[in-house]
Amino acid sequence: MAERKYDWGEIARNSKYLQLKSKKRTFLFGWWIASSIYYFSLPLLSGYVPDLFKIKIIGVINFGYLFILSQFVMSFFVAIYYTKVANSEFDRLTDELVSEIQ
Amino acid sequence: MFTKALSATMLMLFLTMPGLAAEPPKQAPQSATTAAAPVQSQAVPAAQAAPAAKAAVPAAPALQEKVRPNRSITITMFMAIIGITLCVVIWAAKQTKSAADFYTAGGGITGLQNGWAIAGDYMSAASFLGMSGLISLYGIDGFMYAVGPMFSFIAILLVVAEPCRNAGKYTLGDILSFRASAKPVRAVAALSTVTVSLFYLIAQMVGAGKLMQVLLDIPYRFSVIGVGVLMVGYVVFGGMKATTWVQIIKAGLLMSGTVLLALLVMFKAGLNPFGFFSDIVNNQLIQDHVRMNVLKDALPKPGVDYGQRFLEPGLFLKNPLDQISLGIAWALGAAGLPHILMRFFTVPNAKEARKSIVIALFINGTFFFLINLIGFGAALYLTPQLISSVDKGGNMATLLLAQKLGGGAGSIGGDMFLAFICAVAFATILAVVSGLVLAASAAIAHDVYVNIIKDGKADQHLQVKVARITSLCVGIAAIIMGLMAEKENVVALVALAFAVAASGNFPAVILSLFWRRFNTAGIISALLVGTITALGLVVVSPVMTYPQKIADDAGKIIVTLEKKQAEGAVLADKELTALDKSRKDFAKNNGGTSMVGLKAPLFPLKNPGIVSVPLGFLAAIFGCLLFRDRRAEEMFDEIEVRQITGIGIAKATDH
Numbered sequence: 001m002a003e004r005k006y007d008w009g010e011i012a013r014n015s016k017y018l019q020l021k022s023k024k025r026t027f028l029f030g031w032w033i034a035s036s037i038y039y040f041s042l043p044l045l046s047g048y049v050p051d052l053f054k055i056k057i058i059g060v061i062n063f064g065y066l067f068i069l070s071q072f073v074m075s076f077f078v079a080i081y082y083t084k085v086a087n088s089e090f091d092r093l094t095d096e097l098v099s100e101i102q
Numbered sequence: 103m104f105t106k107a108l109s110a111t112m113l114m115l116f117l118t119m120p121g122l123a124a125e126p127p128k129q130a131p132q133s134a135t136t137a138a139a140p141v142q143s144q145a146v147p148a149a150q151a152a153p154a155a156k157a158a159v160p161a162a163p164a165l166q167e168k169v170r171p172n173r174s175i176t177i178t179m180f181m182a183i184i185g186i187t188l189c190v191v192i193w194a195a196k197q198t199k200s201a202a203d204f205y206t207a208g209g210g211i212t213g214l215q216n217g218w219a220i221a222g223d224y225m226s227a228a229s230f231l232g233m234s235g236l237i238s239l240y241g242i243d244g245f246m247y248a249v250g251p252m253f254s255f256i257a258i259l260l261v262v263a264e265p266c267r268n269a270g271k272y273t274l275g276d277i278l279s280f281r282a283s284a285k286p287v288r289a290v291a292a293l294s295t296v297t298v299s300l301f302y303l304i305a306q307m308v309g310a311g312k313l314m315q316v317l318l319d320i321p322y323r324f325s326v327i328g329v330g331v332l333m334v335g336y337v338v339f340g341g342m343k344a345t346t347w348v349q350i351i352k353a354g355l356l357m358s359g360t361v362l363l364a365l366l367v368m369f370k371a372g373l374n375p376f377g378f379f380s381d382i383v384n385n386q387l388i389q390d391h392v393r394m395n396v397l398k399d400a401l402p403k404p405g406v407d408y409g410q411r412f413l414e415p416g417l418f419l420k421n422p423l424d425q426i427s428l429g430i431a432w433a434l435g436a437a438g439l440p441h442i443l444m445r446f447f448t449v450p451n452a453k454e455a456r457k458s459i460v461i462a463l464f465i466n467g468t469f470f471f472l473i474n475l476i477g478f479g480a481a482l483y484l485t486p487q488l489i490s491s492v493d494k495g496g497n498m499a500t501l502l503l504a505q506k507l508g509g510g511a512g513s514i515g516g517d518m519f520l521a522f523i524c525a526v527a528f529a530t531i532l533a534v535v536s537g538l539v540l541a542a543s544a545a546i547a548h549d550v551y552v553n554i555i556k557d558g559k560a561d562q563h564l565q566v567k568v569a570r571i572t573s574l575c576v577g578i579a580a581i582i583m584g585l586m587a588e589k590e591n592v593v594a595l596v597a598l599a600f601a602v603a604a605s606g607n608f609p610a611v612i613l614s615l616f617w618r619r620f621n622t623a624g625i626i627s628a629l630l631v632g633t634i635t636a637l638g639l640v641v642v643s644p645v646m647t648y649p650q651k652i653a654d655d656a657g658k659i660i661v662t663l664e665k666k667q668a669e670g671a672v673l674a675d676k677e678l679t680a681l682d683k684s685r686k687d688f689a690k691n692n693g694g695t696s697m698v699g700l701k702a703p704l705f706p707l708k709n710p711g712i713v714s715v716p717l718g719f720l721a722a723i724f725g726c727l728l729f730r731d732r733r734a735e736e737m738f739d740e741i742e743v744r745q746i747t748g749i750g751i752a753k754a755t756d757h
Contacts, residue, residue, distance in 0.1 A: 006750055008740035021746055032260045036433060039253045043429050046246065046415040047422020053242075054414045059376045060383045064242055064415055071249045072467050075256055079460045082259065086456055094747050101749070 006101070016100060020093040027085060035078050042071060168492060169501050171317055171524055172517035179525035183355075184332065187348050187532070191336050194344035201552075201565035204341035205272040205544050206447040211346055213454035217461025220445050222349030223537045224251070224436070224462065225356055225469055227309060227530045228596075233470070234503075235496025237477025238489050240396065240418035241411075244477055247419075248470035250432030255463040257437040259456070265615045265745035267446045267455035273541075274440050274607060275549035278614055281737035282622035288549040290629045294606050295440040295545035297633065300580065302439075302599040303538040307584030310531040316498075317524050326584040333535040334577030337543070338570045342448060345536045352526075352533035357469060359526045363500070364472040366507040367479030382482050383409035391486035392417070412481070427712035434715060435600035438607030441541035452748045476500060483507070501527075539580065543572040598640045601710050605718035606632030613719075615745050619726050621734035627725030632718030639710030641696075644703040649694025651702070656687035 011017055046053050046064065053064030202208050211219070229251060237244030270276040275291040307326050314325030336344050371378035382388060389408040393399045396417050402408065411417070419425050436442060446455045480489060480499040484506060492498045501523055505511055508519030547569040552560045560568070587595075610628040613620040640646075663681045667673060673681065695701055707713075744750055 006740075006743075008743050011743045011747075011749070012739040017743065017747070021742075024746060028260045032257060035253075035256050039249070039256075039433060040426065040429055042246065042249060043419075043422060043425035046419070047425055050415055054410075056410075060380045060410060060413060061376065062410075062413055065245070065379075065413060068242070068245050068249060069471075072252065072471055075252055075463060075467060078256060079259060079463050083456065083460050087453075091453065097747060098749060 011097075011101060014097065014100070016093065016097045020090065020097060023093070024090060027082075031078055031082065035074060038074055039071065042067065166488065166492060169317060169498050169505070169520070170511055171501075171505075171520050173318060175517050176318060176521040176524050179521045180528055183351075183525050183529050183532075187332075187336065187344075187351065187529075190347040190351070191340035191344040194340035194347065197343060198339075198341040198566070200562045201272075201548070201569065203343065204566050204569045205444070205540075205548065207342040207346055209448060209450045211343075211448040213449055213457030214461060215346065215350060216445060216449050216454065216458035218353045218465065219346045219349040219448075220442065220458055220462035221465035221469070222351075222353035222356070222533050223441060223445060224466060225353065225530065226306070226534055227313065227527045229470070229473065230356060230360070230527060230530060231497045231500050232495065234473050234477040234480060235489065235493070235499040236418060237474060238480035238484070238499040239391075239486050239496040241392075241478075241481070242413050243415055243418035245474045246415065248473055250429060251436075252463070252467045252470050254432045254434075254436035255459060255466065257433055258442065259459040259463060261612060261615075262437045262443070263446050263455045263459045264452040264748075266443060266611070267449065267452045268748040269615065269741055269745045270447060272444070272447055272548050273544050274443055274611070275545065275553070278610055278625050279553075280614065280741050281734045282614075282625055282731075285554050287622055287625050288553050290626050291610075292545040292549040294602065294629050294633055295549075296542050296576075298438075298599045298602050298607070299440055299538045299542035299545075300576075300583070301595040301602075302441075303535055303542070303580045304583045304587050305596040305599070306531055306535045306538070307580055308587050310528075310535070311584065311588065313527060313531070316493075317501075322588055323585055327581055329531060329535065330577060330581035330584065332532055333539055333580075334574060336532070336536045337539045337573045337577065341566075341569070342540060345533075345540050346448060348529075348536055349533045352529040353465065355526045355529055357465065359504075359523050360469055360472045360476070363504060363507065363523075364475040364479075367475050367483070367503075370479070370483065370507065378478070378482070379413065382412060382478055383407070385409060385482060385485075387485045387487060388412055388481055391490075395486070395490070421707070423712065424707045424709065427707050427709040430711035430715050431600045431604045431709050434608045435604035435711070438603035438611060439599070440545065440603075440607070441537045443607075443611075444541050444544060445537075476503060479503060535580070539573055539576050543569060543576045546576070547572040598637060601636035601640060601714055602633045604632075604711055605636045605714035606630075608715075609718045609722045613722050615741065617726075618735050618738040618742075619730070620722070620738075621726045621729065621731035623729035623731070624722045624726035628718050628722035631721030632714060635714040635717045636710050639705045639707075639714060641698050642700060642704035643708055643710065644706070645708045646696045646698075646700075646703070648696050648700065648702060649691035653688050653691035653694065656684040656691070659684040660688060 045067070053062060053067070055063045057063055057066055198204050200208065229248075233244060233248055235244075236247060266277055269280060273291070274295055275288040278291050279287045307329060310329040311322040311326040314320045314328075315322050320328075336348055340347075368375075368378075371381070389412075392408045392411050393402060393406075397408070397411070399406075445458070449455050449458055477499065480503045484499065484502055486496075489496050489499045489502065492502060501520055504523040505516040505520040508517070509515030511517070547565070551568050551572070552558060552565055606629045609632060610625045613624060613628070659680060663673060663677055663684075666677075
C-alpha cells in the first residue's frame with residue numbers, strides 16, 4: 001500500500017483544520033447531547049409524570065402518543081439537518097484543507 | 103397447551119432488543135395462560151350479551167391456540183427465499199478474492215445499499231413480531247419501546263460512523279489498536295466482539311428454532327441446524343458481499359410486508375386515524391382485556407376509562423429506572439455492536455458511511471412507526487384475547503393479522519399473505535445471523551490470526567482461507583450452542599449483548615477517537631470492566647429464569663383450583679389440564695435455583711446499563727490515568743486528523 005506520509009502534527013496545527021475540528025465538535029456533540037436529553041425525557045416523563053401523558057389533545061389521542069411520535073420527528077430532523085450541514089459545510093472545509101495540504 | 107405457550111413465549115428471544123421479552127411484569131406470570139383462560143371464557147359471553155355493544159365491537163373471537171398456516175404455500179415461499187439468496191451467494195462467491203472482499207466487499211458497497219443492509223442487520227424478527235404483539239396487548243407502552251431502537255442510530259450517525267470509517271479498516275480491533283499496543287488490545291477487542299456476537303447469535307438461533315417449530319411443526323433441532331447450515335453457507339462462500347445482499351433483500355421484503363400490512367389496517371379504518379383510535383378506546387373487548395387481564399380489576403373501578411387506559415403508559419413498563427437503564431443500552435449499545443460497526447467499512451468513504459446511516463435511520467424509523475399501526479390494528483381487528491390465546495407474549499399478532507386482513511384462515515389470500523409474512527420473518531433471521539457470524543469470524547481471523555499470530559504477514563489467499571475456516575467454526579459453534587440453549591432464557595443473552603456493547607465497546611471506541619490521553623490500559627480496562635459488570639449484573643437480574651418463581655406461580659394455581667374442587671365445583675377440562683400441568687411444574691421447579699444458584703434476582707433491573715455503562719467509562723478513564731502512555735498521546739494527532747478529515751484513508755482499501 002503506497003500511502004503518502006503526512007506530518008500529522010503540522011496538519012493538527014493548521015488553522016483551517018482547527019476551524020473544521022471545532023465546528024464539527026460543537027455541532028456533533030451539541031446535537032448528540034440535545035437529542036439525548038429529548039430522548040431520555042420520554043422514560044423520565046412517562047415514569048415520573050404519567051399524568052402528563054394522559055392529557056387528551058385530539059379526540060382520544062393524548063399527549064403521550066404525540067410525544068412518542070415527536071421522537072421520530074426529532075430523529076428524522078437531526079438526521080436531515082446533519083446531512084445538510086455535513087454535505088455543504090464540513091465537506092467544503094475538508095476539501096479546502098486537503099487541497100491546501102497537497 | 104402450556105408447552106406451546108411457553109415455547110411461543112420463548113420466541114421473544116430473538117428480540118434484538120434487551121428486555122423486550124422480559125416477561126410482562128408480575129401481572130402476567132408465565133403460568134397465566136391457564137389462569138387467564140377461565141377469565142376469558144366469562145368475559146366473552148358477557149361482551150356478546152351486552153346489548154349496548156357498538157358496531158365497532160367485533161364478534162367475540164373464536165379463541166384459537168395456534169397459528170394455522172398453509173404448510174405447502176409457506177414452504178414454497180421459504181424455498182423461494184432460500185433459492186434467491188443462494189443465487190446471490192454463488193454470484194458473490196465468484197467476486198470474493200481478497201481479504202478486503204471477504205470482510206468488507208472491497209469497500210465497494212454504495213451508501214444506499216449499505217443503508218438498506220444496516221437496516222436489514224438491525225431489524226430483527228423480534229421487532230417485527232414481538233413489538234407489534236406488545237402494542238396489541240399493552241397499548242402505548244409497546245409503542246414507547248419502539249423509540250429506542252430508532253434513536254440508537256443518532257449516536258452512530260453523529261459520533262461513530264464517519265470517524266470509524268475514516269480511521270479503521272475491517273474490525274473494531276483496527277480502531278482500538280490504532281495508537282495502543284496492538285496485540286493485547288486486538289486480543290481483548292476480539293474477545294469482546296466474539297462474546298457480543300455469540301450471545302446475540304445464540305438468541306437468534308433459538309428464536310429461529312422456536313419460530314419454525316410453532317409455524318411449521320419442524321422439530322427444534324432441525325430448524326436450528328437448517329438455519330445454521332444456510333447462514334454458514336452464505337458467509338463462507340459469499341463473504342460480506344453475499345451477506346450484504348441477503349440483508350438488502352431481507353430489508354426490502356420486511357419493509358414491503360410492513361407497509362402492506364399497515365396500509366391494509368389503515369384502509370380498514372377508513373383512512374381515518376382519529377376514528378381508528380376512538381374505535382380502539384371504545385372497543386369492549388379491549389376494555390375487558392385491559393381491566394381483567396392487565397390491571398386485574400375483577401369489577402370495573404368507578405371513574406376508570408379502561409379503553410383510554412390502553413393509550414396511557416404504565417401497563418407494561420412499570421419501573422422508570424428500568425426504562426432509563428434500557429434507554430441507555432439503546433442509546434449507546436447499537437454504536438458498539440461489532441456487526442453494525444463492521445458495516446461502516448463496506449463503503450468507500452465517510453460520506454457514504456454518513457449517507458448509509460441516514461438511510462438506515464429513515465428505514466428503521468418508518469418501520470417502527472408502521473409497527474405501531476400494525477400493533478393497534480391487531481388489537482382492534484383481532485382482539486387482545488385472541489392474540490394472547492395463541493401466544494402469551496403476543497408474538498403471533500403480526501402473523502394472525504396478515505392472515506385475517508388477507509381474507510382469513512383457509513382463504514387463498516389469507517394463507518398467501520400469512521406465508522409471505524412467515525417467510526419474511528425467516529429471511530430476517532437468516533440475514534441477522536449471517537451478519538453476526540461474519541463479525542465474529544472477522545475478529546478471530548483478522549485480529550487474532552493475521553495480526554496477532556502472523557504479525558500482519560499473511561498473503562491474501564491465506565487470509566481469505568483463514569476467514570472462511572473461522573466462519574465455518576463460528577457457524578458450527580453457533581449451531582451447537584443454539585441446540586444446547588433450547589431451554590435457556592435467551593432474552594437474557596440479547597440484553598447481555600447490548601449491555602456489553604454499551605458498557606465495554608462504546609466507551610473504548612469513543613474515547614479512542616476523541617480523547618488524547620486514552621491508551622492501552624484504558625481500552626483494556628473499559629472492555630474488561632464493562633463486559634464483566636454487564637455480564638455479572640445480567641446473570642443476577644430478573645431476566646434469568648428462576649425456577650422457584652415458576653414453582654410459586656404453579657403453587658398458586660394449584661391452591662386456587664384445589665380449593666374450587668374442595669368446594670364441590672366440577673372443574674372444566676381446561677382447568678383440569680391446568681391443574682395437572684401446574685402440579686408437574688411445581689414438582690419440577692420447587693426448590694430450584696437459577697443458572698448461578700439464586701432463588702430470586704439480586705439486581706432489581708432487567709438491564710444493567712445504568713450501572714455498567716458509567717462503570718465502563720470510569721474504568722476507561724482510571725485505566726489511562728494510572729498508566730500514562732506518551733506514545734499514544736503523541737499519536738492522537740494522527741487519529742484525530744484522520745477521523746475528522748479522512749486524509750490518508752480514502753484510497754486505503756487493501757492492495
